[in-house]
Amino acid sequence: MTAHADSTPGSPEALTIRSATPVGLSISRLIVQSSGQEQNIFSWAIGHQPINYEAVPPQGPTPYALFGDMLITSGDWIVGATAALTFVTDDIEHYDTSTDEGVTALIDRYAPWATHVLWDHVTTAARAAAALCGHTDAASAIPHQTPVATLVWPAGYEQEDDLPDEA
Structure with missing residues (x-):
């Protein structure tokens, strides 16, 4: 996504894909099960998925x-799910994902867009799995609005931990 530099987060311009085209979206982990203990944990994270070039x-x-x-x-x-979003870009810039700097630039540029696509995908699959297992309480605990993601950066790279809040 190449959002307009002067766009307001959450505005149509900020969510418009200018240079990214999704080419694949897949679930790699989906779990709904009893843990046997009462606890309340919420985690939503986004990071780089290596590709076999x-x-x-x-x-x-x-x-x-x-x-x-x-x-x-x-x-x-x-309730847990992990998904990968594969995309191509029209960017002039190439992101060398074999380096920490390239991965960081890729995350900086595309995570704000990808978080919405990935959240919708994992929550749809997780709600369906929870409903099929008969656990409507687990399905109802999944927020409908995309939460702020914790970003998974390359090891040793210091950066803010979360995407900016678009609310």
């Missing part, structure tokens, strides 16, 4: 991927 054709735009990971406990139930 040897499997990518050399021509065309370079694909990148970010993951979103949700974990919610409600009472004694655990």
Whole structure:
């Protein structure tokens, strides 16, 4: 997403995809189960998902991927899901994801957009799984609005931990 520099977070301009095209969205983890103990945990994190570039054709735009990971406990139930969003960009800039600087630039640029796509995907799958398991309490504990994500940065890189709040 290349948001307009002067756009207000949450405005249509801020959410418009200018240079990113999703090419894949997949769930890699989905869990609904009893934990056997009462606890209340909420976690939503986004980070870089490595890609095997040897499997990518050399021509065309370079694909990148970010993951979103949700974990919610409600009472004694655990609901969790992880998804990966693969996308290509029209950016002139190439993000060298083999370096901490490249990963950080990629997260800075695309996490604010990807958080909404990934949140919608993981929560839809988690609500469906919880409902199919007959655990409506667990499904109802999942917020509908995208929460502020904790960003997973490369090891040793210091940065703010959360995306800016768009509320």
